[in-house]
Amino acid sequence: MFTGIVTGVGRIAVVIPQENGVRIAVDPGALDCHDVAVGDSIAHSGVCLTVVGRTEVDGRLCLLYDVSGETLACTVGLTEVGARVNLEKALRLSDPLGGHLVTGHVDAVGEVVEVRSVGSSRFVRLLAPPAVAPYIARKGSIAVDGVSLTVNEVTDCPDGGCLFAVNLIPHTVAATNFDRLAPGVRVNLEADPLARYVARLLAYAHRFPQTAAQILVGAGDEC
Numbered sequence: 001m002f003t004g005i006v007t008g009v010g011r012i013a014v015v016i017p018q019e020n021g022v023r024i025a026v027d028p029g030a031l032d033c034h035d036v037a038v039g040d041s042i043a044h045s046g047v048c049l050t051v052v053g054r055t056e057v058d059g060r061l062c063l064l065y066d067v068s069g070e071t072l073a074c075t076v077g078l079t080e081v082g083a084r085v086n087l088e089k090a091l092r093l094s095d096p097l098g099g100h101l102v103t104g105h106v107d108a109v110g111e112v113v114e115v116r117s118v119g120s121s122r123f124v125r126l127l128a129p130p131a132v133a134p135y136i137a138r139k140g141s142i143a144v145d146g147v148s149l150t151v152n153e154v155t156d157c158p159d160g161g162c163l164f165a166v167n168l169i170p171h172t173v174a175a176t177n178f179d180r181l182a183p184g185v186r187v188n189l190e191a192d193p194l195a196r197y198v199a200r201l202l203a204y205a206h207r208f209p210q211t212a213a214q215i216l217v218g219a220g221d222e223c
Contacts, residue, residue, distance in 0.1 A: 004148025048104025
């Protein structure tokens with residue numbers, strides 16, 4: 001689990017093709033990695049990856065990750081040498097939850113359609129595909145490239161997707177790789193996990209109303 005509060009910006013230093021995916025070496029930049037061990041999880045622009053080793057590239061400590069073909073098929077930003085990635089170490093139960101609960105399991109890839117300045121902040125409008133659009137709600141939370149953001153407005157599209165807008169304060173831009181956002185840039189999207197569970201419960205109740213009713217009655221009795 002993560003919070004969507006980025007604690008460092010890294011850089012993909014090496015990409016090595018493998019039979020089903022790639023192995024990447026990531027320079028973690030200023031991210032404190034003294035306590036990072038093999039097997040730990042770190043989010044890379046919203047994608048949860050497992051540390052499989054350490055190496056040096058041009059004299060810099062880099063962390064190694066194996067990225068499967070399945071992960072590459074549903075995400076962006078993990079195969080370009082030199083690309084900057086938002087980094088966040090996994091949440092500990094004692095850590096403050098500054099953003100919202102983020103799993104690091106990307107729902108879909110979205111696209112930036114508009115960026116404009118509003119005072120010192122940036123207004124960003126993005127296009128979300130139908131796979132994630134139902135879970136995006138005004139004043140709800142969404143992770144964009146691993147960054148926890150509040151949705152300011154939502155407009156549904158005829159194809160089932162939606163346009164949604166977020167506001168980026170100067171600190172968010174400075175602490176992430178969001179200075180690269182421009183129309184046409186693709187980003188990883190993860191909806192609030194709570195929205196997915198609600199959608200699943202509603203779909204189940206619609207398909208199996210009697211079973212759902214029995215479950216709810218049983219839950220009420222236990223309380």
